[in-house]
Amino acid sequence: MKTYDEINAKIEAKKAVVLTAEEIIGYAEKKGVEAAAREVDVVTTATFGPMCSSGCFLNFGHARPRMRITEAWLDDVAVYSGIAAVDAYLGATQLRHNDPANMDYPGEFRFGGGHVIEKLVAGEKVQLFALSYGTDDYPRRELRTWITMDDLNQAVMVNPRNCYQNYNVAVNSSDRPIYTYLGMLKPGMRNAGYSSAGQLSPLLNDPLYRTIGVGTAVWLAGAWGHVYAPGTQFASLCARGPNDVPMEGAGTLALTGDMKKMRSRFVRGVRLVGYGVSLALGVGIPIPILDEDVLRRTTVRDRDIFATVIDYGKDYPERNGKTLGRVSYEELKSGEINLGGVRVETGSMSSYAMAQEISQILKDEISRGEFLLSPPMRSFPPDQSMKSLEIRGRNS
Amino acid sequence: MNTTRKVLFYFPRSETDKPIVYRLVKEFDLMVNIFRAKVTPEEEGYLLLDLTGTEEDIRRACDWIRSLGVQIREGVKGVRWDEDRCTSCGNCVTHCPTRALFIPQRSSMKVSFDPNQCIECMNCLDMCPFGACSSVF
Numbered sequence: 001m002k003t004y005d006e007i008n009a010k011i012e013a014k015k016a017v018v019l020t021a022e023e024i025i026g027y028a029e030k031k032g033v034e035a036a037a038r039e040v041d042v043v044t045t046a047t048f049g050p051m052c053s054s055g056c057f058l059n060f061g062h063a064r065p066r067m068r069i070t071e072a073w074l075d076d077v078a079v080y081s082g083i084a085a086v087d088a089y090l091g092a093t094q095l096r097h098n099d100p101a102n103m104d105y106p107g108e109f110r111f112g113g114g115h116v117i118e119k120l121v122a123g124e125k126v127q128l129f130a131l132s133y134g135t136d137d138y139p140r141r142e143l144r145t146w147i148t149m150d151d152l153n154q155a156v157m158v159n160p161r162n163c164y165q166n167y168n169v170a171v172n173s174s175d176r177p178i179y180t181y182l183g184m185l186k187p188g189m190r191n192a193g194y195s196s197a198g199q200l201s202p203l204l205n206d207p208l209y210r211t212i213g214v215g216t217a218v219w220l221a222g223a224w225g226h227v228y229a230p231g232t233q234f235a236s237l238c239a240r241g242p243n244d245v246p247m248e249g250a251g252t253l254a255l256t257g258d259m260k261k262m263r264s265r266f267v268r269g270v271r272l273v274g275y276g277v278s279l280a281l282g283v284g285i286p287i288p289i290l291d292e293d294v295l296r297r298t299t300v301r302d303r304d305i306f307a308t309v310i311d312y313g314k315d316y317p318e319r320n321g322k323t324l325g326r327v328s329y330e331e332l333k334s335g336e337i338n339l340g341g342v343r344v345e346t347g348s349m350s351s352y353a354m355a356q357e358i359s360q361i362l363k364d365e366i367s368r369g370e371f372l373l374s375p376p377m378r379s380f381p382p383d384q385s386m387k388s389l390e391i392r393g394r395n396s
Numbered sequence: 397m398n399t400t401r402k403v404l405f406y407f408p409r410s411e412t413d414k415p416i417v418y419r420l421v422k423e424f425d426l427m428v429n430i431f432r433a434k435v436t437p438e439e440e441g442y443l444l445l446d447l448t449g450t451e452e453d454i455r456r457a458c459d460w461i462r463s464l465g466v467q468i469r470e471g472v473k474g475v476r477w478d479e480d481r482c483t484s485c486g487n488c489v490t491h492c493p494t495r496a497l498f499i500p501q502r503s504s505m506k507v508s509f510d511p512n513q514c515i516e517c518m519n520c521l522d523m524c525p526f527g528a529c530s531s532v533f
Contacts, residue, residue, distance in 0.1 A: 049485070050525065182522060183487045183523065184522075191490040191491075227470065240416070268483060270526065271525055271527070272525055273472040280483065280526070334502060335499065335502070345489075345490040347486050347487045347488070347489055347490040347491070348486040348505075349485055349486040349525070350485060352484070352505035353483075353502075354484060355505075356505075
């Protein structure tokens with residue numbers, strides 16, 4: 001019905017009709033799917049939440065005399081230096097040197113890789129300390145200085161796993177509080193943690209990956225970015241509802257973008273007591289309304305999206321496959337869910353309010369002709385599942 | 397008629413040997429609800445509490461407290477919520493026992509903070525992934 005070229009031509013002429021994934025629901029209800037698919041060119045989706053598999057490649061530039069950095073720390077957070085002389089990879093979940101972690105349980109985890117990334121994007125000074133063994137062409141063996149984002153030649157975010165299509169709901173049936181990546185869970189299932197933007201979330205609006213694939217243009221924390229691969233743990237083979245929407249993790253996206261162009265509001269260090277550090281990121285993905293099927297998928301509502309409830313007090317750590325049922329995002333967002341007749345309070349790790357804000361920003365950028373769509377150069381594998389790790393040997 | 401006032405008693409040093417709360421109850425007929433306290437001998441300390449009683453009793457009690465060399469500060473909010481640091485993820489709301497941190501509208505899911513409901517349990521300081529909640533002292 002519409003092609004990418006036609007939609008991009010309308011965007012460039014500032015005539016594209018753009019709605020957010022929230023706005024399209026009421027619009028399609030009023031106009032009907034057929035008319036809405038004709039009239040609307042783009043639907044914007046978004047999410048904001050902790051995405052642990054995030055990080056960035058940095059190039060520090062060469063000092064005089066030269067140094068082939070073999071170990072380095074930014075604000076005492078180790079970066080990976082097993083690549084070229086002054087390149088390094090800073091990961092979101094790296095702890096600060098000497099962080100006691102969970103030795104004093106539950107650990108506080110006040111600062112880590114995600115926080116260094118936030119500081120860099122905010123333009124703040126960061127201390128660089130580096131060591132080397134010294135070579136004939138790179139004689140320097142140690143350096144300590146401070147840098148800002150402007151000093152770096154390149155800062156490229158490369159995130160192997162972002163935007164999980166759906167996610168677990170965590171509860172704790174044990175008799176003590178537990179500390180997880182979905183927050184602190186009170187004993188006796190007194191609260192539940194979840195993490196998804198639901199009806200605004202990118203891959204829930206394109207459940208079968210028709211428009212989101214390798215090469216898709218994305219809004220990554222304010223910068224132009226793109227999908228460079230299916231994300232790690234991508235598992236398109238999963239339990240799906242009658243609307244094809246996954247009811248468990250399923251798809252993921254590997255994203256990259258120029259960190260120098262990012263906005264610090266959408267790049268935020270995260271600390272999770274008793275668990276660790278991470279980075280919360282804002283991602284927006286435009287969906288081109290190529291036909292009625294694409295549009296119908298974007299009208300998905302919170303009440304039609306289900307997540308699986310898992311006991312993180314026992315079943316999740318043991319990985320025994322047990323689940324406690326399914327709940328909709330409409331229930332999760334209401335503030336409480338019903339688990340076997342018991343009302344359980346819900347709290348979220350993903351910010352729906354920020355997802356709304358990002359979907360609106362992306363809508364405005366497309367409407368002003370500033371953000372063009374790109375067709376995927378390769379589709380995601382439709383039948384991929386996730387392997388387990390076999391523990392082999394005598395100690396298994 | 398009873399009123400409730402939230403006050404902070406600040407002990408510059410050492411005035412910690414008197415049974416202050418006992419006398420507030422016994423002699424000034426006040427109901428006392430302590431939110432936070434740090435009273436260590438030979439060091440400065442504080443007591444953040446609600447006083448409930450008649451205006452006259454509260455006034456007399458405060459005069460007596462001042463006569464001990466203890467400073468009184470009113471309108472003290474011990475917990476601060478930084479709206480700019482808050483991302484409205486909503487992780488805090490199930491850990492806030494009085495709903496001082498809450499989501500007024502489920503359509504926007506924005507988190508809000510009502511300092512009048514805050515009892516300074518400090519749960520939010522540890523539960524906020526973004527460091528939006530902090531303690532003034």
